[in-house]
Amino acid sequence: MSAFGRRGGMGGGRPSFGVARPMQGGAPERAEDRGGSQFPPIEADPLPDSGEEAPPPTETPAPTGGLGMDAMARLTERQNASGEQGNSRSEGFESSIHRIKEQVLPRLLERVDPEAAATLSKDELAEEFRPIIHEVLAELKLTLNRREQFALEKVLVDELLGLGPLEELLADPAISDIMVNGPEQTFVERKGKLELANIQFRDEEHLFQIAQRICNSVGRRVDQTTPLADARLKDGSRVNVIVPPLSLKGTALSIRKFSAKPITLDMMAKGGSMSDKMATALKIAGASRFNVVISGGTGSGKTTMLNALSKMIDPGERVLTIEDAAELRLQQPHWLPLETRPANLEGQGEITIRDLVKNALRMRPDRIILGEIRGSECFDLLAAMNTGHDGSMATLHSNSPRECLARMENMVMMSDIKVPKEAISRQIADSLDLIIQVKRLRDGSRRITNVTEVIGMEGPVIVTQELFKFEYLEESADGKIMGEYRSMGLRPYTLEKAKQFGFDQALLEACL
Numbered sequence: 001m002s003a004f005g006r007r008g009g010m011g012g013g014r015p016s017f018g019v020a021r022p023m024q025g026g027a028p029e030r031a032e033d034r035g036g037s038q039f040p041p042i043e044a045d046p047l048p049d050s051g052e053e054a055p056p057p058t059e060t061p062a063p064t065g066g067l068g069m070d071a072m073a074r075l076t077e078r079q080n081a082s083g084e085q086g087n088s089r090s091e092g093f094e095s096s097i098h099r100i101k102e103q104v105l106p107r108l109l110e111r112v113d114p115e116a117a118a119t120l121s122k123d124e125l126a127e128e129f130r131p132i133i134h135e136v137l138a139e140l141k142l143t144l145n146r147r148e149q150f151a152l153e154k155v156l157v158d159e160l161l162g163l164g165p166l167e168e169l170l171a172d173p174a175i176s177d178i179m180v181n182g183p184e185q186t187f188v189e190r191k192g193k194l195e196l197a198n199i200q201f202r203d204e205e206h207l208f209q210i211a212q213r214i215c216n217s218v219g220r221r222v223d224q225t226t227p228l229a230d231a232r233l234k235d236g237s238r239v240n241v242i243v244p245p246l247s248l249k250g251t252a253l254s255i256r257k258f259s260a261k262p263i264t265l266d267m268m269a270k271g272g273s274m275s276d277k278m279a280t281a282l283k284i285a286g287a288s289r290f291n292v293v294i295s296g297g298t299g300s301g302k303t304t305m306l307n308a309l310s311k312m313i314d315p316g317e318r319v320l321t322i323e324d325a326a327e328l329r330l331q332q333p334h335w336l337p338l339e340t341r342p343a344n345l346e347g348q349g350e351i352t353i354r355d356l357v358k359n360a361l362r363m364r365p366d367r368i369i370l371g372e373i374r375g376s377e378c379f380d381l382l383a384a385m386n387t388g389h390d391g392s393m394a395t396l397h398s399n400s401p402r403e404c405l406a407r408m409e410n411m412v413m414m415s416d417i418k419v420p421k422e423a424i425s426r427q428i429a430d431s432l433d434l435i436i437q438v439k440r441l442r443d444g445s446r447r448i449t450n451v452t453e454v455i456g457m458e459g460p461v462i463v464t465q466e467l468f469k470f471e472y473l474e475e476s477a478d479g480k481i482m483g484e485y486r487s488m489g490l491r492p493y494t495l496e497k498a499k500q501f502g503f504d505q506a507l508l509e510a511c512l
Contacts, residue, residue, distance in 0.1 A: 097151045098200060100142060105156065107136045122161055126153050164210050165199040166255070170233070176257055177299070182250030183207045189299075192444015204250045211241045211251050225345065230325040235260065238327050258304075262331060265308050273301075274448045275485035278468045280510040281451065281492075284503040285434050286312025289367070289391030290494060295404040296438035301446040302395040303327050305438055306369070309393065313367065317391070320363060322356045323371030336363075353377045357384065370394035376415030378408050379424075385431040401435040401452040405462050422460055429454055429462045433494050443481045455493045465490055467511050487511055 111132050117125060133153060137144060144152065158167040169178050169188055177189035183201035187194050201207045215222045215231045222229040222241050229241045238256040269279040285292060286309045294309075296302045310330045313319060318334045326339045338360065343350035353370065354377040360368055361384060368384050370377065373396045385392050398404040405428060412424045419427075437450035451468040467490060472483045489512055492498070498507045 097155055100152055101155050103140055104136050108132060117160060122157050125161060126157050129153060129156060165201060168199060169197060178255040180253040192440060207251045208243060211253060214239050215241060232325050236327060236329055238325050263304055263308050264311055268308060273446055277487055277510045278448060278451060278485055281507060282309060283312050284498055284507045288498045288501040288503055290433040290497065291385045291390060291431055292393045292434045292436060293404060293432060294395045294436045294438060295398045295401060297399060300438045300440045302438055305436060306393060306395055317366035318364060319367045319369060320360045320365040321369045322353055322360060328371060354380055357381060365389060367391040375411055378411040379415060379417050382427050382431040401437050401450050401464060404435050425462050426457055429457045441481050443479050453493050467492060
């Protein structure tokens with residue numbers, strides 16, 4: 001018998017500023033006098049004595065000689081841009097559907113058994129809701145067309161079983177990040193650019209309930225006593241939650257979505273994130289058990305790169321991944337993901353990444369993969385790389401390969417491990433084989449800018465050599481950054497390691 005037969009009573013942009021252009025001069029020049037063909041020809045302004053009418057002077061003063069007029073105009077436009085266009089509430093079809101939902105939802109809940117509803121899928125729940133929604137609309141004397149009825153059903157099902165307004169954004173494959181700044185404002189990232197989303201939350205309580213639903217689904221909690229939480233969605237997307245009193249605009253959610261289709265190194269090469277030779281070298285690095293650190297800024301694609309690189313791991317190897325919030329999705333059959341645990345209300349029971357790394361060494365892993373190095377666990381990972389766990393990988397926040405090495409030294413020194421700096425540097429030089437630097441450029445594209453080998457020590461300095469590098473050339477008219485991937489033509493220091501797996505010749509050809 002359907003559980004839905006129980007009846008209740010009748011009552012109760014920011015504007016675009018163009019792209020970088022060469023500064024314009026105020027007088028005509030010959031093309032050969034302008035430093036070659038790097039800059040396009042510039043139309044000269046008419047001179048007062050040429051018989052042409054001179055244009056009226058602009059209000060914005062330009063620097064002496066007329067240089068930088070275009071750049072200054074864009075700076076002025078940016079300064080005058082309104083900062084008030086930050087409300088994602090809008091009027092229109094979606095707004096009217098949400099207003100009807102607020103009237104229908106309380107009466108619908110009177111007629112539904114929540115326990116029975118929780119056992120059904122979204123499609124089954126929509127089928128059960130359809131006749132009940134018609135009854136409620138008749139009671140409220142509301143008439144909807146077919147499109148409005150379907151939209152209302154979807155909104156109601158998302159509200160009861162999903163994440164409310166977020167479901168629409170999570171279903172959009174073009175969106176890579178969702179940033180909720182309180183109930184009034186939601187931004188999304190599409191193709192590396194931020195834009196205001198057209199969704200709305202009822203109020204702060206509505207948004208807070210959705211945040212709690214996300215955290216509770218993975219055994220985490222968020223409230224005023226623990227106002228920070230890291231969680232994940234069912235599809236593996238990472239979620240960070242921060243609630244008042246720490247967040248002054250209301251509950252804030254940051255959701256990092258991941259592609260439903262796993263991205264491979266070949267796909268990244270076709271998409272322009274690296275060259276074919278770089279892809280070949282990185283495939284060999286993954287298959288030949290090089291110890292790799294992927295370095296980059298926030299949102300540069302470190303986790304995506306780590307997932308792609310892990311595709312080259314032998315299916316016969318036992319792989320352990322250790323993260324704060326599980327994001328990695330390896331395709332290997334013998335993969336065991338581990339996740340940290342925060343402290344309870346009494347401040348006890350916390351399990352850190354370092355605890356998991358120490359425990360993982362007793363679990364007979366072939367490789368240990370850390371989602372991100374943040375502290376003293378760096379020393380334990382370096383020890384693992386030197387004790388029979390070749391092929392271990394990790395990500396780290398830094399802006400260059402050299403800064404990556406300095407950060408690793410600092411993280412070990414900041415821990416309670418009393419080791420001289422020279423010994424730490426030598427440990428890093430002996431353990432690490434490759435640093436892959438990824439970067440998100442200002443046009444939104446993500447590229448591998450450096451592939452650097454760690455060779456060894458020369459005095460107190462860690463010696464490296466660059467195998468590949470991305471060189472910036474110019475910017476196209478539509479704002480796309482143009483550049484080329486250069487092989488530095490150096491013989492790889494890791495050639496002996498690749499030779500053990502039969503990839504030495506292929507690695508040499510890729511790097512030369």
